[in-house]
Amino acid sequence: MQPHWIGFANLADQRHSAIALIRTQADGQSAQEFESRFTCGAYHMPTLEIEQGRFGSESHELHREQTVIGRYEFCDIVLETTSVSRQHARILRRTEGYFIEDLNSVNGTYVNRRKVIEPTPLHDGDEVHFYKVRSVFRTGDTALPLDSDTDVVLKYEMEEKRLPRTDVFAIPNDNNHAAKKLRALLGVMQSVGTSLNVDTVLVKILDGLFSVFTQSRRGHIWLVEEDGQPPILRAMKQLGSQTVLSDSFGPVSLNIMDEVMASTTGVLRVEEIDPSIQHTIFDIPVRSLICVPLIAPQKQCIGIIYIDTDESEQRFSQDDLEILLGVSAVAAQAISFAHEHEASLARAVELVTERERLRIVERQLKEAASIQKLLYPTRSPDFEGFEIAGRTIPTDRTCGDYFDFLPFTDGSLGLVVGDVSGHGLGPALHMVALRSCLHTLCRDNWSLDELLRRANDVLWDSTEDGRFVTMFVGRIEPHRRVFSYLGAGHDALVARVDGEVLKLEPVGVPLGLIEDFDWSPVGELPLSSGDVILIATDGFQERISPTQELFSQLRLGESLKRHRHLGAKELLDRLCDDVNEWAGGCPNSDDMTAIVIKVR
Numbered sequence: 203m204q205p206h207w208i209g210f211a212n213l214a215d216q217r218h219s220a221i222a223l224i225r226t227q228a229d230g231q232s233a234q235e236f237e238s239r240f241t242c243g244a245y246h247m248p249t250l251e252i253e254q255g256r257f258g259s260e261s262h263e264l265h266r267e268q269t270v271i272g273r274y275e276f277c278d279i280v281l282e283t284t285s286v287s288r289q290h291a292r293i294l295r296r297t298e299g300y301f302i303e304d305l306n307s308v309n310g311t312y313v314n315r316r317k318v319i320e321p322t323p324l325h326d327g328d329e330v331h332f333y334k335v336r337s338v339f340r341t342g343d344t345a346l347p348l349d350s351d352t353d354v355v356l357k358y359e360m361e362e363k364r365l366p367r368t369d370v371f372a373i374p375n376d377n378n379h380a381a382k383k384l385r386a387l388l389g390v391m392q393s394v395g396t397s398l399n400v401d402t403v404l405v406k407i408l409d410g411l412f413s414v415f416t417q418s419r420r421g422h423i424w425l426v427e428e429d430g431q432p433p434i435l436r437a438m439k440q441l442g443s444q445t446v447l448s449d450s451f452g453p454v455s456l457n458i459m460d461e462v463m464a465s466t467t468g469v470l471r472v473e474e475i476d477p478s479i480q481h482t483i484f485d486i487p488v489r490s491l492i493c494v495p496l497i498a499p500q501k502q503c504i505g506i507i508y509i510d511t512d513e514s515e516q517r518f519s520q521d522d523l524e525i526l527l528g529v530s531a532v533a534a535q536a537i538s539f540a541h542e543h544e545a546s547l548a549r550a551v552e553l554v555t556e557r558e559r560l561r562i563v564e565r566q567l568k569e570a571a572s573i574q575k576l577l578y579p580t581r582s583p584d585f586e587g588f589e590i591a592g593r594t595i596p597t598d599r600t601c602g603d604y605f606d607f608l609p610f611t612d613g614s615l616g617l618v619v620g621d622v623s624g625h626g627l628g629p630a631l632h633m634v635a636l637r638s639c640l641h642t643l644c645r646d647n648w649s650l651d652e653l654l655r656r657a658n659d660v661l662w663d664s665t666e667d668g669r670f671v672t673m674f675v676g677r678i679e680p681h682r683r684v685f686s687y688l689g690a691g692h693d694a695l696v697a698r699v700d701g702e703v704l705k706l707e708p709v710g711v712p713l714g715l716i717e718d719f720d721w722s723p724v725g726e727l728p729l730s731s732g733d734v735i736l737i738a739t740d741g742f743q744e745r746i747s748p749t750q751e752l753f754s755q756l757r758l759g760e761s762l763k764r765h766r767h768l769g770a771k772e773l774l775d776r777l778c779d780d781v782n783e784w785a786g787g788c789p790n791s792d793d794m795t796a797i798v799i800k801v802r
Contacts, residue, residue, distance in 0.1 A: 204604050233699050248354040250279065250293065252337040259338075264300065269293045271304070274401070285309055285333045287510030293324070300324045300340045301341070309333035317352060366589070404437040406687050407533045411509060412439060414525065417516035418509045424459060425496075425505035425537070434457065458493050459506055466503050468494035468530075470523040489518040494526050496534035504534060537702035567598070577637055582771070583607045587680055589770035590799040595741070595778070596793050601627025605794035606637060608644040610677070616644055616653075617797050619692065619737040620673040631796060632669055636661070636713075650675050651722040654713065658690075670714040674706075674737050680798070685727040685735060685799075691741055692739075695759050697766040703759045733801045734766045734773065740795035742777070748786045757784070770800040 247263040250271075254260050262269075262279050271279040272290040281290070287307040294301045299322040304311040311318040314333040326329070326341040397534060408421045419441050421641040424433035460471055472490040491510035498504045507530050511518065580588045592605045600625070608616030619792060624630035639660045643653050654675065661671065672691035679686065687694065689708025696704040710721040727735075738758065758777070765776040781794070 207702075248342045249340045250337050251340060252281070252335065261340075264293055264295065266647040266679055267295050270305075272307075276405070278399075280355050281332060281335050282575060283335060285334060290332050291318070294321065297565075298323075300341075302330060305483070307333070312517055319394060338495060340602065373700075383784050395636045400537060400544060401437075403533070403536045403540050407507070407529075407536075408437055408439040411507070411526070411529065412441070414529075415509060415511075415518070415522060417511045417513040417518075419511050419513070421681070422508040423496075423505060424508075426503070433463065436505075458491070459508070462493045462495050462506050466495045466497060467580060468492065468523050468527045470518060470520060472517050489514050492523050494517050494523070494530045494554070496530050496537065498534050498538040500538075504537065507533065514755075577634060578605070579607055583609075583615060583679065584679070587683070587802050588678060589802065590797065591619070591770040591774045592795075593774055593778070594793065594795040595790065597741075597790055600635060601793045601795075603741070603793035604633045604636060605795050605797050606640065608640060610644050613680070615678045615680075616650075617676045617678070617737065617799065618672050619675065619797055621692070621739045621741075621793070621795070622671050623669050629669065632665070632671065634662075635664065650677055650686060650724050651720070654688055654690055654710070654721045655719070658713045658719060659717075662717050665714050670712040672712045672739075675738065676735070676799075682800075683729045685729055686726065687725045690721060692737075694729065694735060694737040695755070696761055697734045697759075697762045699730055699766075701761050701763055701766075705755075705759075728802045731801055732766070735799040736762050736777070736796060737799075738777075738796035739792075739794065741792035742781055742796065744792055745781045745790055745794075746783050746788055747784050748788055753781055753784050770798045773800065774798045 248267055249261045249263050250269075250270060252257045266278060267277045270289055270292045271277060271281060271286075271289050273281055273286045274288040277289060287305070287309070288306040289305050291304050291311040293304060301323050302311065302318060303321045304318040310333060311331075313324070314329050315324050315331075320774065324339045324340065328339045330337045330339055334688060372801075404423055407423065410419050411421055421439045422435060423437040425436045426433050458469060458471070470490070470492050489510075489512050491508065493506055493508045495503045496505040496507060507526065509518075509526070532688075533744045548766050565752055578594060579592060582592065590607070592607070594601055594603050594605060596603070602621060604618065604620040604622070608618060610616055619634070620636060621635075622632045636657065639657050640653070641791040643656055648656065654673070670691075674687065674689050674694050676687040676694070677686055678684075687706055688710065689706065690710050691708055691712035693708050694706040696706060698704070706725060706727065708727065711719060736758075743753055743755045743758050747753070757780075761780045762773075765773045768776065777796065778794070
């Protein structure tokens, strides 16, 4: 007896009212006998039980002629893991049983730990791995009781009353073959323009072509993914099966493909087929084939469409070639538009991601700047016989410059100006670490050279990115009216009351460059009433004018001499005004930090 179709529907849940079809061999029993055995649970659909980790397993009925498994959303069974190819494998239902076939997946399919090379028969309890995803095949032979709450309606169709099949590209029963082909062709062209997803467009193209060229046995679409690279096999279809999508098939060497890509013209071959084509791609005889280019709106060839047949009585004709050329023109436009749409979406996602990243960075910098601002002195020290003022003007939210006042335990006052190499968050963090170190050291009343040596040890041990710190440290001893100082790659200017301007030269290298460096001896400068000391970072003298000229240390000294009669805070204000006026509105490219000391 021939196979029959049986349909059943679960009426308890109206959301699942579609009738599922089960094809089986009736083994000669009557319809009544078969219906009785099915109702009692003697027949059950084979299933694939897929492990879901700690969530147990999920059972999938294998009621189709073929069931495609992969991570692509249109697969019959979707495995949401990147280790599985987009279309990884398929399970085929044949008269002799169920078989599994690997679809050229990247990581392979395995049955009972053996890799699937060709269609492999499945038996009850077989362990199937889609790379790391484990599953078990069940034939369903063991009778299981039907759910008593489920209302099942059985429909037994006799051999002479087969269920009709419907298709997206169905053509009315018409004796006019040309009219049927034309209607199907219009359906293809109309269908491929309804999606902006490349994979969906490829499926529609091949499915549509098989409805136009009903004698087709195989169809392939290759696309050029990168300029200068060979086309990649992106979609293929065989008669009676679904279209398989993949970007992991790899490049295919095909003489006819090279010919069509080079000439950008379609090719029709009948009977005398190049054997290399047959042996490279197919294992069965090819009676005729058509291969046409996909020409994008920008006139470049973006791939090819290939179809063939082994039907000796329905070989392709010149008219078929012309039809496929027409289809390829529309298909190429649809594919190009889909590519552009996907590229636009990708750019939009990148833009949103970048904006979010910048928003997070901006927030982090703002928080870092708020914390760093708290570390700067909030007011100038009240030190008898001296006026002192300090200021920092950062270029970014965070600043690599540093100034501070250090109260020594012997009553003297330390003054520090430093500049961490670079800009941004990294230098700012180095500045915070340096401040903590210096405040700890001054409590032990170390000399200036010992203070620099110990700070250098800390930076040498904690710095791995090659950063260094230029620094000038001074110490006012009020009873002696002496200013002792040391420069670590940094200097200072002194304007005497008589107008003479002196430079206090550095005597050592910046911190963090050389391990165990000795900065002695310490310099000493006797002080007189009216003397002014300026300790400033390079941001002042390296400020650029609109004509790209530096403000220079010479002009800074002249400005200091010109305003030496002012108090410390007002003098610092005037220095900043002179530098900004020189810049003529040009933004500062480096942090500007200074301390002014005026002897009363």
